[in-house]
Amino acid sequence: MELSPPTCRDNLTDNCSTQHVDQLMTVLEMVIYVPIFVTGLCLNIVALLVFCVCLKKWTECTIYMTNLALMDLLLLLPLPSKMHAANYRWSGDLQPLCSFLENLYFVGIYGSIYMIMCIAVDRWVAICHPFQAKQLRSPKAALMTCVGVWILVISATFPVIYGFRESSQVEFHCFHRFSDAGWSPAVIGSLLAFGFLGPALVVVLCSVHTIRTLKQSGQRSAQSQACVKIIYSSLSAFLIPFTPSHLGILLQFLVRQNSVIQDCAAKANISLFIQVTMCLSNITCCLDALCYYFIAREVRSTKHTFRRSFSGLVLQQETSRHHFNPKKL
Template structure:
């Protein structure tokens, strides 16, 4: 009986310690860290597609692997547009925190950030589901990640892709970033944290516009080619090369997004530590003078 009682006590102690550690870990999370983790997961998903994409660039796939190819293509676009919407949500969250600090206490929370990330996954997965209809089942051996059927280049698909996949998030990011930069620069304080915040905003703008703008221009040009609006053979070859190069640049840059945000967050934390240290030193000096 004594051994059983001791075992029960040890089990209860272990459960309490696990619960305590879980609560401690949850306290360490912030809204920004949740968004950055979601961005890292999106980039990891994109990175997992690259070996298949590289293999498909030099090899044809058999017809019985068409479903696997559509599955990989779907998650490739889930990762890309999930990253786009996550970066846009980071910009919105930053805008609320900077421009509406009192309102932010009611709107911003770890629970809301987690809900937003889940909604991003649901939205992009449902929006990319038509990819399973983009291939002709009678085409035999095929090249995965290339050669979509005419369904994939229809006007409705491309308009939705360009408008909701790029232009709308880009507009949200640019507007929120401009407003946040104006607010930070309008403050008269020479706080190092303000300068770090401006650098964060410029970095996020570059991480979004540099990789995603060229590839969506290339997608639009390829749409014009597939719909016989550009007929010149040389221009068609240049556009085909442009879309491949721009998509590869977007892939590489996406994989660096989370790393970029990590170092930015690290810079902010170091700035906070320096600021606290300078404040404590100032207080010590003033006390000693008194």
């Protein structure tokens, strides 16, 4: 996730220089982005090949994970341009290209967040509500949900991002120096509420309920234990990259409101924090490929196990009710 952190080249403050932060980030971005780009590209391409070529039957989980891999690729593709733009200015006539690359990046970030949310909800329905899952879960429903996510993220991102840059023929740093409209309370509030906090709340609640259901069911099979471990790892892979970066966005928003944070040292620390956490948040494209690859198999096997358990429980309750009905005594 990247929202143009303040740099000395952006001249956001008159008397407070962050040149030392910019020089440090020039090195750190290369160190962080190169392995993320190479590893993430290889893992997600392999995942797409497995889902689209090796697996003959499309299930709900494979549909969600295929779209997640596509979202992660959208996040990865602009990274070389981001590395170049961090060190070199682009001519003014490249602003449309820059805005397009920025849009791809934002679509990849928030598309991944919403796709992970869909996977968590699908897993929760399959394990915690196995009877309703027969009506709610289907490959067609999963496909329609993914199409809806693509439409939602693209329609919410492209019109907004294109308006963040002011028309100018001067040289500029792509992925930096958005206009004040990009840091307005309405934009940042919507970004934090609907881009991260809302999906994060859904992912956490679904994951906690699913883990509780698995532990309370009495099932101690290897598949059940593996499913719990995958849920923990996927939840960590979601919260660890995105929570610090969105905290940095909130802090930088307060910096942009000049009356809130005025201390020069605090501004420099926030500038370093937001840039480092935003760079590290891109590691989600690698963690997704590692964490979600095995979800479909584990959820499907666990789902059938709990469907039998809950079916037996319901049958037992019905039998007890008929045999021990006081009205029949």
